[in-house]
Amino acid sequence: MAPGANGEPSVSPPKKRRLGSRYAVLGMLSMGLKTGYAMKKHVEGNLGHYWSESYGQIYPTLRQLVDEGLATCTEERRKGKPMRNLYAITSSGRKELREWLVVPPEPQPQRSELLLKLSFGDRVDSEACQKLIRDHSQQCERDLSYLSEIESALLEPPRKHRDQPYWLMTLRHGRAIREAELAWCNETLEHLRQLETERKR
Amino acid sequence: MAPGANGEPSVSPPKKRRLGSRYAVLGMLSMGLKTGYAMKKHVEGNLGHYWSESYGQIYPTLRQLVDEGLATCTEERRKGKPMRNLYAITSSGRKELREWLVVPPEPQPQRSELLLKLSFGDRVDSEACQKLIRDHSQQCERDLSYLSEIESALLEPPRKHRDQPYWLMTLRHGRAIREAELAWCNETLEHLRQLETERKR
DNA sequence: CTAGCCATGTAATCCGTTACATGATTGG
DNA sequence: CCAATCATGTAACGGATTACATGGCTAG
Incomplete structure (x- = not known):
């Protein structure tokens, strides 16, 4: 018999994933921040005391959010200024953010x-x-x-x-x-x- | 000319490495804990509120410490009991531990x-x-x-x-x-x- | 001219956990 | 006989930082 049939509770253990960066980025989108660069600055300047994020996380995450339909991206090329990718959150993005917000964070193992x-x-x-x-x-x-x-x-x-x-x-x-x-x-x-x-x- | 000659200050930037696990293990050796298993138990039971360590860190670290001469390993096979590897810290291990202890830890980026x-x-x-x-x-x-x-x-x-x-x-x-x-x-x-x-x- | 800021992105690497594989012994 | 405990270890994966590569504009 195929495994997992018959309503067994062993539907594969739900696997813990961290996903912190994902929602940090989604949240910043929901504040109206539009570029990866702006998000990095915001993290450094305002969230520095309880959060950190690096470019290596931000840019791939933005792309992923667009792929999943949680954000949109429009290129902006202005004469005399460097090109930018302007991101915006979608309504499904807002929904997923709200769903994440109400889940109590499980205690993360501290190392001091x-x-x-x-x-x-x-x-x-x-x-x-x-x-x-x-x-x-x-x-x-x-x-x-x-x-x-x-x-x-x-x-x-x-x-x-x-x-x-x-x-x-x-x-x-x-x-x-x-x-x-x-x-x-x-x-x-x-x-x-x-x-x-x-x-x- | 060979790079790095002439007293240039560019001797390669000193690279930040975490190494926390390394010294946690070394420290536990200095307390007299002898097996990887015992260390895991000790972390769970006593250090749980400010430190964590997994087997995936402990065993390779122990091996590495032996390779570097900071610890020794002797196999113990007892009749009727499972085999164990008994580790002990060496004097150079103690020295390196003491050197690490007096370096003020740099603030680690918190994420809440x-x-x-x-x-x-x-x-x-x-x-x-x-x-x-x-x-x-x-x-x-x-x-x-x-x-x-x-x-x-x-x-x-x-x-x-x-x-x-x-x-x-x-x-x-x-x-x-x-x-x-x-x-x-x-x-x-x-x-x-x-x-x-x-x-x- | 050049330093600094705006802006994007990737590759290498490290650090750490989870899950798996193995196996003997002891107590209920 | 079965579960728990003692005991060792590795492979896969995931998450995050660092360093690098690129390039145009602006102010001094």
């Missing part, structure tokens, strides 16, 4: 090089561990001022983008996490110093 | 599917956004109780592992972050409800 190093802290001296933490603390501080910059740029002109309230939520997330990191850094530095004096005794 | 979805929240109704946040909130809660489990297992028997104090630091990190996430979730739910009533007006 900092915590990995810290967990082996016993192999080096306390000073090295403390430096690790202080560097991280400084990075968080830099991140915080970067986030503030984006936030003021977002609030300054009173003309509100439709997505502005949601962008503010992501910014608050970045701030909340960085502040928690800072608190943990201070706490951890204290623990490291305690460990150090215990060791010396 | 949750924040990406939230940033496009305008495309779906407020209820869908709130569900996204509530699900995340629950996940954080589950993570917190999982962290507590590990912590009590770590504290229970008074026989302290040399790495115990450092593991506690990583656990506190997990807790700090999850608690900050929870606070942000509540704050954000409030904002979403406000947005909703504004829209309705």
